[in-house]
Amino acid sequence: MVLKSFVEVHPDSHFPIQNLPYGVFKAEPGSEPRPGVAIGDYVLDLAVVASAGLFDGPNLKNSDCFNQPNLNKFLGLGRPAWKEARSTLQKLLSADEPILRDNSSLRQRALLPMGKVQMLLPIAIGDYTDFFASKHHAKNCGLIFRGPENPINPNWFHIPIAYHGRASSIVISGTDIIRPRGQGHPTGNALPYFGPSRKLDFELEMAAVVGPGNELGKPVDVNEAADHIFGLVLMNDWSARDIQAWEYVPLGPFLGKSFGTTISPWIVTLDALEPFASDAPEQNPPPLPYLAEKESKNYDISLQVSIVPAGQKDACIISRSNFTHLYWTITQQLAHHTINGCNLRPGDLLGTGTISGPEPDSYGCLLELTWNGQKPLSLGGTTRTFLEDGDEVFFTGCCKGDGYNVGFGRCSGKILPSPP
Ligand SMILES: O=C(O)/C=C/C(=O)CC(=O)CC(=O)O
Numbered sequence: 001m002v003l004k005s006f007v008e009v010h011p012d013s014h015f016p017i018q019n020l021p022y023g024v025f026k027a028e029p030g031s032e033p034r035p036g037v038a039i040g041d042y043v044l045d046l047a048v049v050a051s052a053g054l055f056d057g058p059n060l061k062n063s064d065c066f067n068q069p070n071l072n073k074f075l076g077l078g079r080p081a082w083k084e085a086r087s088t089l090q091k092l093l094s095a096d097e098p099i100l101r102d103n104s105s106l107r108q109r110a111l112l113p114m115g116k117v118q119m120l121l122p123i124a125i126g127d128y129t130d131f132f133a134s135k136h137h138a139k140n141c142g143l144i145f146r147g148p149e150n151p152i153n154p155n156w157f158h159i160p161i162a163y164h165g166r167a168s169s170i171v172i173s174g175t176d177i178i179r180p181r182g183q184g185h186p187t188g189n190a191l192p193y194f195g196p197s198r199k200l201d202f203e204l205e206m207a208a209v210v211g212p213g214n215e216l217g218k219p220v221d222v223n224e225a226a227d228h229i230f231g232l233v234l235m236n237d238w239s240a241r242d243i244q245a246w247e248y249v250p251l252g253p254f255l256g257k258s259f260g261t262t263i264s265p266w267i268v269t270l271d272a273l274e275p276f277a278s279d280a281p282e283q284n285p286p287p288l289p290y291l292a293e294k295e296s297k298n299y300d301i302s303l304q305v306s307i308v309p310a311g312q313k314d315a316c317i318i319s320r321s322n323f324t325h326l327y328w329t330i331t332q333q334l335a336h337h338t339i340n341g342c343n344l345r346p347g348d349l350l351g352t353g354t355i356s357g358p359e360p361d362s363y364g365c366l367l368e369l370t371w372n373g374q375k376p377l378s379l380g381g382t383t384r385t386f387l388e389d390g391d392e393v394f395f396t397g398c399c400k401g402d403g404y405n406v407g408f409g410r411c412s413g414k415i416l417p418s419p420p
Pocket residue numbers: 130131132133134137138141142145203205237239248253352353354
């Protein structure tokens with residue numbers, strides 16, 4: 001028997017009772033932001049649930065973690081509190097549980113139509129790191145940026161490569177992205193140009209939201225790393241390829257990626273994703289012992305990228321990929337991040353890196369899909385090499401269960417012109 005809620009949930013919905021992802025919303029423009037959980041087309045207000053005394057387990061009974069403008073405090077409580085919240089909420093929302101179902105005044109206060117609320121960044125993000133964990137993406141970028149000699153640098157097979165990103169410019173889905181200006185890569189002997197980026201791109205990624213984190217100087221064991229990951233969001237690491245190609249030698253991405261990064265509003269927990277876990281790819285050469293996991297997991301999450309070209313109404317799907325294409329797992333990424341003693345804190349964000357698959361229609365960015373602009377894509381009667389002003393890009397992610405989905409909703413952004 002599939003678990004069912006008394007809240008009506010369409011079979012195609014991303015948010016049945018099996019999911020229960022966490023976000024932060026404002027009920028009205030002037031009201032305080034507060035945490036909620038998605039159920040069908042509704043948001044369950046967790047501050048209302050808490051003040052009704054319905055979180056009655058040992059971890060959450062006297063906690064004010066849901067009377068907060070973000071989820072950081074709840075994330076810091078760790079897996080026992082997360083499990084308790086999930087089982088309390090699954091019971092509260094289930095079809096045969098009368099407490100909320102049969103109390104119309106409480107129901108009206110607690111369940112708000114999703115279409116009427118404004119979603120906000122669910123976490124205060126102190127630090128953001130972006131990994132480079134798809135072998136297909138690493139290879140394609142190597143071929144395009146560095147040539148066929150050694151497309152994947154040998155270190156890539158031994159360490160989860162990453163760069164430190166910029167947390168201040170992470171925005172919630174639906175926020176417009178202003179085309180960055182900067183120095184573009186010169187061709188031949190020319191000088192670099194300055195102006196609006198001519199090679200604006202998206203990157204299809206997901207990101208892990210860090211839970212309790214670790215003390216400075218005390219690394220997290222790879223086999224305990226899952227207890228430090230609350231859940232996943234969709235992420236678009238917008239990238240200006242002309243700025244990036246010129247600036248990245250020798251220190252890596254800087255202004256080519258720090259002008260904006262978009263995340264989806266709902267954090268899907270690892271507990272909700274567990275039924276979709278699959279074995280991660282075999283790693284050859286085997287990783288060093290500190291990265292060797294007893295169990296090495298990915299999740300079967302179908303990912304799609306669509307573009308609504310400027311001035312058009314209809315979306316064109318331009319890529320279909322899957323989270324299972326990651327070579328380095330999110331737990332290896334987290335353990336590696338802390339191995340030198342670096343501390344992670346609740347709400348930190350670890351991007352997976354662009355999730356490209358092996359087939360050209362599963363590549364996760366335009367750099368790969370158009371091979372650095374050499375092969376334009378046709379969409380909706382027009383073509384694209386890189387993004388144009390007015391283009392909207394959106395990602396979706398979804399796991400298909402038996403009679404239900406566990407989905408991420410959308411991660412979208414529209415390109416606005418550079419300032420004059
Ligand atoms: O190979 C390079 O020089 C650069 C690669 C990227 O731009 C990708 C990056 O941000 C990491 C990732 O998304 O996988």
